[in-house]
Amino acid sequence: MTTSNTDEKLITKKDLLHSACNIGALGMEYSWNYPRQMHLAFCLMINPMLKKIYADDPEGYAEALTRHVAFFNITPQLAPFVGGIAVSMEERVAKGELEGAAVDSVKAALMGPLSGIGDSIFLGCIRVIAVAVGISLASTGNIMGPIAYFLIYNIPAFLVRFIGAVKGYELGFSFLANAEKSGLMEKVMFASGIVGIMVIGAMSKDMFYATIPLKIGANVSGEDVQTVQTILDGIMPGMLGLSATWIYYWLLKKKVNPMWLILGTMILGVVGVYFGFLG
Numbered sequence: 001m002t003t004s005n006t007d008e009k010l011i012t013k014k015d016l017l018h019s020a021c022n023i024g025a026l027g028m029e030y031s032w033n034y035p036r037q038m039h040l041a042f043c044l045m046i047n048p049m050l051k052k053i054y055a056d057d058p059e060g061y062a063e064a065l066t067r068h069v070a071f072f073n074i075t076p077q078l079a080p081f082v083g084g085i086a087v088s089m090e091e092r093v094a095k096g097e098l099e100g101a102a103v104d105s106v107k108a109a110l111m112g113p114l115s116g117i118g119d120s121i122f123l124g125c126i127r128v129i130a131v132a133v134g135i136s137l138a139s140t141g142n143i144m145g146p147i148a149y150f151l152i153y154n155i156p157a158f159l160v161r162f163i164g165a166v167k168g169y170e171l172g173f174s175f176l177a178n179a180e181k182s183g184l185m186e187k188v189m190f191a192s193g194i195v196g197i198m199v200i201g202a203m204s205k206d207m208f209y210a211t212i213p214l215k216i217g218a219n220v221s222g223e224d225v226q227t228v229q230t231i232l233d234g235i236m237p238g239m240l241g242l243s244a245t246w247i248y249y250w251l252l253k254k255k256v257n258p259m260w261l262i263l264g265t266m267i268l269g270v271v272g273v274y275f276g277f278l279g
Contacts, residue, residue, distance in 0.1 A: 010052050011087055016169050019045055019087075020080040020161040028076040037073040046083045046090075053087070053094050064090055067100055074111050075118025077157045077164075082110050084168025127153055208241030210269065213279035229279075 019025060024045030031040040043065060050068075054061035074082060086107060092098040130152035138145025212228040232239045251261060272278025 010091065011049050011169060013166060015049050015052070016080075016084060016087075016165040017162055019049060019083055020165040021158070022048070025076075025080055025083075025161065028074075028079055036069065036071045038076075038079070039069045039072045042072045042079060042083065043068040045079065046087055049087045050090060053090050057094065060094060063100060064093070067103055070104055070107075072107060072111065074115050075122060077122055077160045078114045078118045080161045081164030081168040082107060082114065084165045084170075085110070085172055088169045088172030122153075122157065126156055208238075208244055210240065210244075210272070211279045212240065212277065214277055 022045060024041045024043070024047070027044070028038045028041045032038055046068065047065070050061060050064050054064060068086070086103055089098060089103045089106065093100050093103065130149045133152060134145045134149030136145075137148055212232070214228045215225050216228065216231075229240070236242075248261060252258070269278060
């Protein structure tokens with residue numbers, strides 16, 4: 001499977017800059033779904049460049065599209081960087097120098113670490129600063145409030161998009177190969193595993209909204225009342241959410257249909273609130 005590619009790069013800087021702000025790149029959240037999350041938007045983002053790479057190879061183009069509708073999730077501003085690396089690798093795939101599976105592996109390896117960095121910078125830092133400045137101006141009636149928020153948040157975001165797309169393509173697979181030889185990738189993957197466990201633990205706690213409000217230990221005057229939830233939080237905050245996550249994980253491993261889990265959760269929530277053992 002080959003194309004008419006030569007040793008020259010088919011993808012231009014203009015292609016990369018356009019990919020950083022096309023409908024796919026800016027719409028990473030629009031087609032988000034639970035099974036594969038940002039997969040359609042990512043594929044749409046790099047699709048024009050895939051068409052150029054596989055211009056003379058319809059079968060190769062179809063295989064590339066199939067690869068890039070696999071699961072993908074990342075801080076949206078960093079998606080063009082991964083797209084640049086993926087496109088650089090696709091050129092090598094088209095020339096027969098690389099297996100297509102390597103593209104999937106690299107994308108999967110980059111999602112976790114880059115999401116941890118990107119979410120911390122854009123959601124935990126820049127957006128907070130932008131909101132603080134915008135609200136402080138808007139509260140005084142200054143029209144610059146929403147404008148300041150828009151500029152403070154979006155100027156760094158678009159700079160990262162544009163620079164990331166170009167640098168990702170320039171670094172390409174060679175950066176990952178060199179990092180692996182030097183042992184850097186092993187350290188990054190180890191650190192990523194730690195970050196990933198922390199993120200999953202935090203999500204299990206923060207995205208679970210049920211409590212157990214059953215009261216125990218109350219005396220006649222109603223003083224010293226404790227709830228089961230208070231006791232659980234005293235042992236380990238988030239224990240209920242983590243336990244629920246493991247139960248769902250175990251049920252999914254047992255091939256229980258997710259729709260039954262969703263329906264069962266809804267029924268349990270309604271019944272639990274009605275009888276007072278969930279809140």
